[in-house]
Amino acid sequence: MEDNIFLIGKEDELKRVDVFLSHKIKDKSRSYIQSLIEKQKVKVNGKIRKSNYKLKENDEVFIDIPESIPLNIQAEDIPLDILYEDKDIIVVNKSQGMVVHPASGNLNGTLVNALLNHCKDLSGINGVTRPGIVHRIDKDTSGVLVVAKNDLAHNKLAEQLKNHSMNRIYVALVEGVLKNDEGIIDAPLGRHPVERIKIAVIKGGRKAITHYKVIKRFNNYTLVECKLETGRTHQIRVHMAYTGHPLVGDPVYGYKKQKFNLLGQMLHAKKLGFIHPSTNKYIEFSTELPSYYKNILINLEKQLK
Structure with a gap:
């Protein structure tokens, strides 16, 4: 110690x-x-x-x-869905179930392991376990993620995250039928006072703001678009649960009994836009919903008829 x-x-x-x-x-x-x-x-x-x-x-x-535990992070030949790549950045579409970076007890099969096999020149700002990682999305959240290939790019992207200028839009399927077509959830987040593994809305927590808009209402479910103004851990998951509409499939904040056989929450990082660190021009990337997600929406659509 x-x-x-x-x-x-x-x-x-x-x-x-x-x-x-x-x-x-x-x-x-x-x-x-x-x-x-x-x-x-x-x-x-x-x-x-x-x-x-x-x-x-x-x-x-x-x-x-605490004393740091040396981690030997290995490059692994894991397929990557690369949306864009140049000398400064890699934009990937992360699959559901993939952890972004290694941590104690979970050293293999992560996005970082795959990136190290694909590309040797990643920024070193976040150390050996998180090379190139500017921001994260949860293991069971799919979608667009940007990775920095050098420290200058990393710093410029991190600054956009800090000043909330990145355009980050998610698609979530939530429990219940939302009454309002759109709204803003402004509720501070922090570590749950009892269940430390959880994040919760707490007085004195860090400022957290989520904008939501209804895409489609189903029987007992609502498809919503969520735009992050801030980017706190589990922000969308906690905010939607706070409104009484937790994400479908969420094992931590959702209903104990789930209708669908899911691996995790139905949350997809659909769009990511930012100023390119070298060209200083705005670029934006979008991805389709995963097939399992589309199939559930198709079935819910059929039930409306």
């Missing part, structure tokens, strides 16, 4: 504790620091604090950084 203790001087007063620590610990990202805070690995004057805690002079900040 690597332990770090910092005594706060006047120059660091009023800084957020997560911002302060991410500046002090150069090899750790702010999101990683925030994850340690959520896991109660950070204390201020011996007390657990949230990421947005404002520091005071003479505060003592303690952070417990």
